[in-house]
Amino acid sequence: MATWDDVRRIALDLPEAVEDDSGTTTAWRVGGKPFAWERILRRGERAQLGAAAPPGPALGLRVPEPDAVDGLVAARPGVFFTVAGYGVHPMVLLHVERASFEDLDEALTEAWLCRAPRRLTRPFLEAVAEPGG
Numbered sequence: 001m002a003t004w005d006d007v008r009r010i011a012l013d014l015p016e017a018v019e020d021d022s023g024t025t026t027a028w029r030v031g032g033k034p035f036a037w038e039r040i041l042r043r044g045e046r047a048q049l050g051a052a053a054p055p056g057p058a059l060g061l062r063v064p065e066p067d068a069v070d071g072l073v074a075a076r077p078g079v080f081f082t083v084a085g086y087g088v089h090p091m092v093l094l095h096v097e098r099a100s101f102e103d104l105d106e107a108l109t110e111a112w113l114c115r116a117p118r119r120l121t122r123p124f125l126e127a128v129a130e131p132g133g
Helices: 004-013 043-052 066-075 101-115 118-129
Strands: 017-021 026-030 033-039 058-062 091-094
Touching: 004 017, 004 026, 004 033, 004 101, 026 101, 033 101, 058 101, 066 091, 091 101, 101 118
Parallel strands: none
Antiparallel strands: 017 026, 026 033, 033 058, 058 091
């Protein structure tokens, strides 16, 4: 299973990604835009989620469009989830401790692709598409 150390390592391995620690929570940005962040759940959200709530913060992630949220939650309901208000925005929450490393890597990369400038995404996607890339 994935860890918050994995989150940090994967996020910071993406081109020009930086970590922004506000003292309360941490976010990962590219070009000044957040693509992933620690999301501390409110008491009411924890009550709504019950046993499905992570013990600590969730990982908030950007997605290409709000409709992508439903697909992620339906495909991996133990890993991806939402709380009131998240489904209308291009954001989803991830339960880090229930995610596989592969789920986490893919989700962070997709979130980065949603926010990174084209000058970064184009060479990144070309390198990934190359054999052995």
